[in-house]
Each structure stands twice: as C-alpha cells, then as structure tokens.
Amino acid sequence: MRKISICISVALLALACNMIYAKGAKKVKVPQGVSVVYYCKNITPENILRLYEAMNVNLEGKVGVKVHFGEDGNINYLNPELIQPLVRKMNATLVETNVLYVGKRRYTESHIKLAKEHGFTFAPIDILDAEGETAYPVEGLKHYTKVKTGSHFADYDAYIVYSHFKGHGSAGFGGAIKNISMGFASPGGKMAMHASAIPATRNTQSCVKCNRCVEQCPADAITITDNGPVIDSAKCLGCAKCIAECALRIFTPKQTKLASEVFLERLVEYAKGFVEQKPMVYITVMQNISKTCDCSAKAPAPFMCDLGAVSSTDLVAVEKACYDIATAQYGKDPFLDVNGVSGMHQIDYAAQLGMGNKKYVLIDIETGEQIDVNKLFK
Numbered sequence: 001m002r003k004i005s006i007c008i009s010v011a012l013l014a015l016a017c018n019m020i021y022a023k024g025a026k027k028v029k030v031p032q033g034v035s036v037v038y039y040c041k042n043i044t045p046e047n048i049l050r051l052y053e054a055m056n057v058n059l060e061g062k063v064g065v066k067v068h069f070g071e072d073g074n075i076n077y078l079n080p081e082l083i084q085p086l087v088r089k090m091n092a093t094l095v096e097t098n099v100l101y102v103g104k105r106r107y108t109e110s111h112i113k114l115a116k117e118h119g120f121t122f123a124p125i126d127i128l129d130a131e132g133e134t135a136y137p138v139e140g141l142k143h144y145t146k147v148k149t150g151s152h153f154a155d156y157d158a159y160i161v162y163s164h165f166k167g168h169g170s171a172g173f174g175g176a177i178k179n180i181s182m183g184f185a186s187p188g189g190k191m192a193m194h195a196s197a198i199p200a201t202r203n204t205q206s207c208v209k210c211n212r213c214v215e216q217c218p219a220d221a222i223t224i225t226d227n228g229p230v231i232d233s234a235k236c237l238g239c240a241k242c243i244a245e246c247a248l249r250i251f252t253p254k255q256t257k258l259a260s261e262v263f264l265e266r267l268v269e270y271a272k273g274f275v276e277q278k279p280m281v282y283i284t285v286m287q288n289i290s291k292t293c294d295c296s297a298k299a300p301a302p303f304m305c306d307l308g309a310v311s312s313t314d315l316v317a318v319e320k321a322c323y324d325i326a327t328a329q330y331g332k333d334p335f336l337d338v339n340g341v342s343g344m345h346q347i348d349y350a351a352q353l354g355m356g357n358k359k360y361v362l363i364d365i366e367t368g369e370q371i372d373v374n375k376l377f378k
C-alpha cells in the first residue's frame with residue numbers, strides 16, 4: 001500500500017472552497033483544475049526545506065531523495081549543502097543510478113566515492129542498480145512496454161525528486177522529468193532511451209578473449225569468435241552490462257539518429273513508468289544554468305542568472321513553472337536559443353499522457369503571495 005498521506009482534509013476543504021491555504025501563505029484562490037507550485041527566489045538550505053514543507057505532504061516509510069552527484073570535472077551540479085537539512089529531517093537516503101558510459105559514475109564503488117568527494121557525505125547513498133536491474137510494465141505508450149530501473153528502486157516507499165534545472169544538448173533542458181527518466185533508469189534503461197536496445201561493437205579485432213563479457217552477460221548472448229565478440233540480437237536483453245565489463249571498450253551504445261521529439265517522448269514515457277510505481281514529490285532548483293547537463297565533465301559556465309527554486313506535487317506543473325520562469329527572464333525560449341531544442345515537448349507530451357497539469361499558480365513561500373511569472377524579474 002502506498003505510504004503517502006497528503007493532508008486530505010485540508011485538500012478537500014481547499015477544493016470545496018476553491019481556495020488553497022498553503023502553510024505560511026496568504027489565502028490564494030486556486031481555480032479548479034489548476035495545480036500549485038511553490039517558489040523561492042533565494043536559494044538556501046532553509047528555503048529548500050520550506051519548499052518541501054509548503055507542499056503539506058507527509059511522506060512515510062523509507063524515503064529516497066533522487067539527486068545528481070555531478071560528473072567528475074563538472075562544477076555546475078547543485079551544492080550538496082542545499083539539500084542537507086531536508087535529507088536529515090526525512091532521515092532519507094540519497095539515491096542515484098549508474099550511467100551508461102564508462103567513467104567513475106558507471107561503477108557503484110567509484111560512483112559513491114565521487115559522490116563523497118563532491119560533498120554528499122551527510123546521508124547514506126544507494127546506487128539503485130548496484131545489485132542488478134528490474135523492469136516494470138507500462139501500458140498504452142508509443143515507445144515502450146516496460147521501463148528498466150535498479151532493483152533497489154522497489155525498496156523505497158516514496159521519493160523526493162530533487163532536480164537541477166539546466167540545459168541539455170538533446171533534450172533542450174533537463175529538469176524533473178529527465179531526473180526521473182534517465183535518473184532512475186538502469187544502464188539498460190538509459191540505453192533504451194538514448195540509443196537502441198542492443199549495443200554496437202567496434203574494433204572487435206582488438207579483443208583479447210578474456211571472456212569477461214561472456215561471463216557477465218545475463219542472456220548468454222555473446223560468443224567470442226576469431227574476429228572478436230558477436231552479439232546474438234535475438235537473445236540480448238539490452239542490459240548494457242557488456243559495455244561496462246569490457247576494458248577495451250569494444251561494446252558501445254548503438255547511436256541512432258533520433259528525431260528530437262522522439263527522444264523527448266522516450267524520456268516522458270520512462271518517467272511515466274516510474275511515477276506510476278511510487279509516490280513522488282518534486283523540488284527543482286534553477287541555479288548554475290549551463291547549456292549542458294551535470295553529466296558533462298566540462299560543462300560550460302552558466303549562460304543565465306539563477307532563477308530560484310520550486311516545489312510541487314504535480315510533475316508537469318513544476319516543470320512548466322521552471323520553463324516559464326526561465327523563458328520570462330531570458331525574454332525568449334532560452335534552450336531553443338542555446339541548444340536548438342526547446343524541450344517544451346517534454347511538458348506537452350507529459351500533460352497529454354495525464355502526468356500532470358500545465359496550469360498552475362505560483363506561490364512565493366517568502367511572502368505567501370501569488371506571483372506573476374512575467375513580473376518576477378522586472
């Protein structure tokens with residue numbers, strides 16, 4: 001049974017009166033069919049905690065906070081100090097998954113070591129796919145019939161999705177949707193979104209026949225021939241283990257030229273698969289907004305100012321609020337401008353799939369008043 005209790009009596013009262021009484025906020029009229037997003041301009045650890053409290057939710061049981069530890073060399077990832085009070089209050093675990101490409105974040109041990117080097121030392125860390133992956137079926141979607149995550153995903157009763165809103169080369173921007181989709185996906189799931197379900201091979205003649213890939217392949221899909229490894233595509237599960245196992249990097253994600261819209265839809269569908277499994281709430285910080293994401297070892301310097309932070313129980317509303325605030329401050333779609341991809345299709349498609357509401361009211365947790373996004377930076 002889902003262990004979330006959102007103060008139902010307060011919610012019903014609010015609905016009945018068509019008003020919302022947010023903690024510490026003045027009365028703000030919220031029309032029916034409109035979601036609430038809380039906002040703070042000053043990005044501080046205290047305000048991140050207040051953003052959580054403003055949502056008036058009570059996450060029970062074992063809580064995971066989905067963070068991004070930042071790639072080795074990246075300096076734009078969110079300062080761990082920001083989330084510390086909330087993580088401590090919730091007695092939560094910091095959760096992440098290993099990445100698809102080879103590097104420190106590909107392997108559980110070096111991933112945790114890097115996280116600690118980046119300052120995430122104040123709570124337990126759980127790499128969800130440390131002991132393998134699991135899949136959840138999804139129905140009625142265009143691109144997937146299942147989504148793949150780490151086996152530890154099931155161990156948590158609820159998640160706080162703590163996201164860094166910034167640019168992303170292929171997605172336009174990366175916020176909460178991307179933090180859920182790519183962020184919870186196992187390497188095999190990441191491969192299914194980025195590329196095709198089966199790895200490619202290259203430089204196969206350099207194979208030294210160590211047999212590691214064969215031993216680690218869960219599907220018995222690899223044969224070592226005189227010309228190196230061959231994958232039986234009928235057997236391959238797309239788990240991406242061979243990519244990590246081969247020291248000579250003979251296996252690689254098979255790059256396919258995806259239309260931008262298709263990639264964005266893949267992200268959204270993967271996110272849908274995960275949000276259907278567990279209660280989740282969303283806190284997103286708009287700080288250090290570079291054109292590329294925290295997976296980049298050499299992300300460029302931010303191209304726009306810090307914009308504040310938001311929280312909501314509505315995934316689509318929280319993402320739309322970030323996009324609107326960024327667009328209002330920049331004067332036009334910033335991500336279309338710097339990356340050539342808007343990213344807005346993530347929001348539209350998520351709304352189309354019933355994952356949330358594009359209509360929202362923005363409430364300032366510091367003044368308790370409703371904010372007009374277009375006047376925020378005037």
Ligand code: SF4
Nearest residue numbers: 217236237239240242
């Ligand atoms: S992706 Fe997984 S199942 Fe497929 S060949 Fe590689 S290790 Fe085997």
Ligand code: SF4
Nearest residue numbers: 207208210211213246
């Ligand atoms: S792990 Fe790499 S080098 Fe070893 S057998 Fe497999 S392909 Fe060859």
